[in-house]
Amino acid sequence: MNSGSVMNAKTENTEKIKFLISELKRLMPMQDKDRSRLDRKLRLEFNYNSNHMEGNTLTYGQTELVLFFDKVAGDAPLSDVEEMKAHDLALIQIEEMAKDDERPLTEQFIKELNEIILVRPYWKEAISPEGISTRKQIEIGKYKSTPNSVRLRSGEIHNYASPEETPTLMGELMEWYRENMNHLNPIHLAALFHYKFVCIHPFDDGNGRVSRLIMNYILFKNNLPPIIIKSKDKEKYLTALQKADVGDLEAIVSYIESQMIWSLELSIKAAKGQSIDEHGDVEKEIEMLRREKLTSSQIYKTPKVAYNLFNFMKGELWEPLEQTLSKFDDFFSEAKTYRYFNGIKVDKTRTIRSGILAFATREEIEKEYNIFEHDIAEDEVSSIQWTRQMLSLKSASKKVDIKIGLKIEFNESSYLLTIGESNSSGKVAHSFNVALIQKDNIYNKLIMTDEVENIIKTISNHVIEQIRLND
Incomplete structure (x- = not known):
């Protein structure tokens, strides 16, 4: 199924999403206090999950302390703290840009997002196209100059677009976006842009995070809440991407739609003044409080x-x-x-x-x-x-x-x-x-x-x- 047919097709989630969007619009404008707690929840969830999926070791409680109190608890690595703050800055950037009708989405802005989230150049373990373990210097804010490959769970080596073809493919992706941005289902548009970007993997590092940021830029641009891909749901997310690799584009579209349902239902609860705490949120708050308050006292071995x-x-x-x-x-x-x-x-x-x-x-x-x-x-x-x-x-x-x-x-x-x-x-x-x-x-x-x-x-x-x- 090609991308055009996917974007114009109705899925099992289409009517439900249509109803939820209508219900959320009916409840607008949201009270300031409800908007504030919803924004806080979505900001925390997106930053934590998108980074945790890529190996950031900050816990949910540590992430909350860093984002909202500018505090660091425990032995959190400085690099992970910097990474979380930088990702939050990138989120703020895409929200602001989505509000500006005079600033279109460009390759330059995408490069700037990569530079923001990666902070500075560094060395990283990598896999060569031949499957040999190596190290490479990560250049930030620039398209890759050497191949980036990954070892799949099957043991096979998957090679993304070559450095030579990356600029052309990114140009074609941006052209595809401009042609479709005004008349196609925005959720399908965001999902497929995300998938196409991941297939190219244009940067040395940070491709997953940038792809999810741009996906949410497209949703913000269409007055929709952001998609949160939970790190605990990583296997389902990767499975959807793998199905798309073999031609089943509807798999990734349906997966992103299911996450949009979560975001819309959460937003509706907030708009109604209802609790938006999920199962486990209280435990997360207690964990944060424990980190913040109890680690300062001294206990001796007994x-x-x-x-x-x-x-x-x-x-x-x-x-x-x-x-x-x-x-x-x-x-x-x-x-x-x-x-x-x-x-x-x-x-x-x-x-x-x-x-x-x-x-x-x-x-x-x-x-x-x-x-x-x-x-x-x-x-x-x-x-x-x-x-x-x-x-x-x-x-x-x-x-x-x-x-x-x-x-x-x-x-x-x-x-x-x-x-x-x-x-x-x-x-x-x-x-x-x-x-x-x-x-x-x-x-x-x-x-x-x-x-x-x-x-x-x-x-x-x-x-x-x-x-x-x-x-």
């Missing part, structure tokens, strides 16, 4: 503090990570998880002393602060560790083991979290061969939900890379 940290890390970080790692079990001959207390391997069961306690069950002698069958009120804890050992990679020509460990070292006023490839084997926990994640935090600074997602993604990608390297 059995209770250590035990609470252990329980939190076990449930919120290790168990989800172990569950993800277990998905690789089929690639290995054997997989086991080991636990270490103060560097010594812990058996699954402990022998109960003879005598009066010989008849007692484990539950009857369970202590209040029990970590790996050790009562830390009596046995001081200095470190704990889980190690997932994946033994003998089936596809390798030689014996290859991958051991992923998560270690917590308890210090007087802080703890050190390390996750990476572990050398631990047998009864003793040795040092890490490769530390992939390392965080030195005070005791009242815990790992947040978004950080857990990033950690699991980092570790999973490392295991995948190791399996590929040893084929």
Whole structure:
């Protein structure tokens, strides 16, 4: 189906969107207080999700602090803070430009957006057209001068438009936009411009963010709310783009329409003075408050503090990570998880002393602060560790083991979290061969939900890379 037929066709969402737009217009003008809270919500959601999808590590709460209070909480990387502020500036730019009828969308403005969001030139890991890992300098605000390629989940190398053909293709895209901007469905127009831009990938970096900014410029220009592609919905988004790659353009149009329905329904709620908080928003606010208010006080190590940290890390970080790692079990001959207390391997069961306690069950002698069958009120804890050992990679020509460990070292006023490839084997926990994640935090600074997602993604990608390297 060509782009013209898609844009003129009715989809299953067409009538619903038409009704929602009509309802929103009926409720206009919106009261100032309702407009303010809607703008705040959409600004936060767009900046957070568009950047998080590309690897920015700021949590939702940290993003809110940066955008609305100009504060930085926790150990947020300076580069990620700068990136978030720059992206917010670009959002403001497209909103202002959409209001100016004298300023048309141009290639120069698109280049300026790329320069704004990337801030300054830098070096980045890259893949050559032949699939070789390399590094390249990222030039900002300029079309690419070297090829940009990406390794697909299938392992294949996908090459975007070549540097030589990029200026011509971008010129043709802008001409296509000017020909269609005044008489075609604006949501379809925005969706297909976004897709065509991504196919070209004209810049060294920042193409996804710029494409989503321009998509929303087109929507703003047509008095529509912005599209928010949630980072948690990334798989569906990428699937829609992949379907479009093989000719199913309606897939990306339908996906963007579904996100517009969310934005319109949210806007209507705001216009009616109703709550626009979503499920989880209260938790996000509490997380932000915790970051802002509780990380300034000092807490020292006690059995209770250590035990609470252990329980939190076990449930919120290790168990989800172990569950993800277990998905690789089929690639290995054997997989086991080991636990270490103060560097010594812990058996699954402990022998109960003879005598009066010989008849007692484990539950009857369970202590209040029990970590790996050790009562830390009596046995001081200095470190704990889980190690997932994946033994003998089936596809390798030689014996290859991958051991992923998560270690917590308890210090007087802080703890050190390390996750990476572990050398631990047998009864003793040795040092890490490769530390992939390392965080030195005070005791009242815990790992947040978004950080857990990033950690699991980092570790999973490392295991995948190791399996590929040893084929």
